[in-house]
Amino acid sequence: MAKMPAASGKIVSLFGIILSSILMISCGIFGSDSEPVVDIDPSFECTNAEEDTWSYLGIPKEIILSIAINPQNAGHVLVGTSGNASAGTQGKIYMSTDCGENWEQVWEGGTIEEIHFDPKSPNVVYANPHGIIRSTDSGKSWSDRSNGLTEYLSFTSSVTTFAIDPDQPRRLYAGTANQGGGLIFYTNNAGTSWQLIPAHEEDGSDDGMFRNAVAFIETDPVNPGHVYVGNGPIMRSTDRGVTWETLRETDSNVIYTMAFSTDHSKIYAMNTWRGFYEFDLPDGPWTFTPYPDSLEGTFINSIIDTDLVEGILLGTGKGVMRRHNDEYFSMVDNLPIEHTRALHLNKQNLYVASSHVDYLDIPGGIYVRRLE
Numbered sequence: 001m002a003k004m005p006a007a008s009g010k011i012v013s014l015f016g017i018i019l020s021s022i023l024m025i026s027c028g029i030f031g032s033d034s035e036p037v038v039d040i041d042p043s044f045e046c047t048n049a050e051e052d053t054w055s056y057l058g059i060p061k062e063i064i065l066s067i068a069i070n071p072q073n074a075g076h077v078l079v080g081t082s083g084n085a086s087a088g089t090q091g092k093i094y095m096s097t098d099c100g101e102n103w104e105q106v107w108e109g110g111t112i113e114e115i116h117f118d119p120k121s122p123n124v125v126y127a128n129p130h131g132i133i134r135s136t137d138s139g140k141s142w143s144d145r146s147n148g149l150t151e152y153l154s155f156t157s158s159v160t161t162f163a164i165d166p167d168q169p170r171r172l173y174a175g176t177a178n179q180g181g182g183l184i185f186y187t188n189n190a191g192t193s194w195q196l197i198p199a200h201e202e203d204g205s206d207d208g209m210f211r212n213a214v215a216f217i218e219t220d221p222v223n224p225g226h227v228y229v230g231n232g233p234i235m236r237s238t239d240r241g242v243t244w245e246t247l248r249e250t251d252s253n254v255i256y257t258m259a260f261s262t263d264h265s266k267i268y269a270m271n272t273w274r275g276f277y278e279f280d281l282p283d284g285p286w287t288f289t290p291y292p293d294s295l296e297g298t299f300i301n302s303i304i305d306t307d308l309v310e311g312i313l314l315g316t317g318k319g320v321m322r323r324h325n326d327e328y329f330s331m332v333d334n335l336p337i338e339h340t341r342a343l344h345l346n347k348q349n350l351y352v353a354s355s356h357v358d359y360l361d362i363p364g365g366i367y368v369r370r371l372e
Helices: 015-022
Strands: 055-058 064-069 077-081 092-096 104-108 115-117 125-127 133-135 157-164 172-178 184-187 216-219 227-230 234-237 245-248 255-260 266-271 275-280 286-290 300-305 312-316 319-324 327-330 340-346 349-354 365-370
Touching: 064 115, 064 340, 064 349, 064 365, 077 115, 077 125, 115 157, 157 216, 172 216, 172 227, 216 255, 227 255, 245 275, 255 300, 266 300, 300 340, 312 340, 319 340
Parallel strands: none
Antiparallel strands: 055 365, 064 077, 077 092, 092 104, 115 125, 125 133, 157 172, 172 184, 216 227, 227 234, 234 245, 255 266, 266 275, 275 286, 300 312, 312 319, 319 327, 340 349, 349 365
């Protein structure tokens, strides 16, 4: 197992660096479609994680933004990193087929905010370095899938988030952000071509759907065709994006992330400045709990609800935290960094992505911890 490197200092906000890197235009080497390179083995379990401690899995010197794990093989891990416009560096995708013990770079270009496996055909993977790219060989090679998006993309406009319809996985949704707002698109053919949702067409019906920067898109794993969008307010469509309703009005505190509870009775949502929101499915109401003073102004990047711990797991600007009974408990322990860019839970293993900060001698990389 890779050894955890030493690090010191405290993390400072990387928001400015990451925001600038979002604006970078994708490049990279495109591969042709081919056969999957990872075996299908749903029973496989990684054994390189320990309870009550974080184990280091490598990829230093990177700002890691996204983690994805093959739903049919827990040893197959993909991570995406940030580019840095000021340093002239590009983001990358790294792949491991042995639970993170070894890594191979499989893409370079842009900033990879998200990576998602096709839930029904996990040899198919998507990512968003600037537009959308797709792999049909488990992430080994990639091809561009931005036809219909390209005319809306520029140095100041990129795809910031996307989601796959779990029931019809050739249908995807993508949201953009630029200096003046954002738009939402869909494809029915696995990204071969993209169209604006009806409300965002030039003569669209509007449906109260703002043309704001899109922070997140989530598809409902239980109710086919239900899509949630965070673009100031939280909007919901129950007909695959044809019409929309407002679940939560916009305010000065934009909600950046949401997740479903394990029993699918609630939505959890958080923003940077105010606190924790809960919405009782299907029709509310919303409840709100302010952050303690120690968390005000902290970036909230990930929410995970799991039966493996009491409470909810959070990836924050102050590290991995557990929220239980409106209290927040640190799970930083031996992590050499507090700022957590992404969390991903696979079976009993919790993966965390941290950010490299050169002047603080913080290496960054991927860490894993067994929850039971």
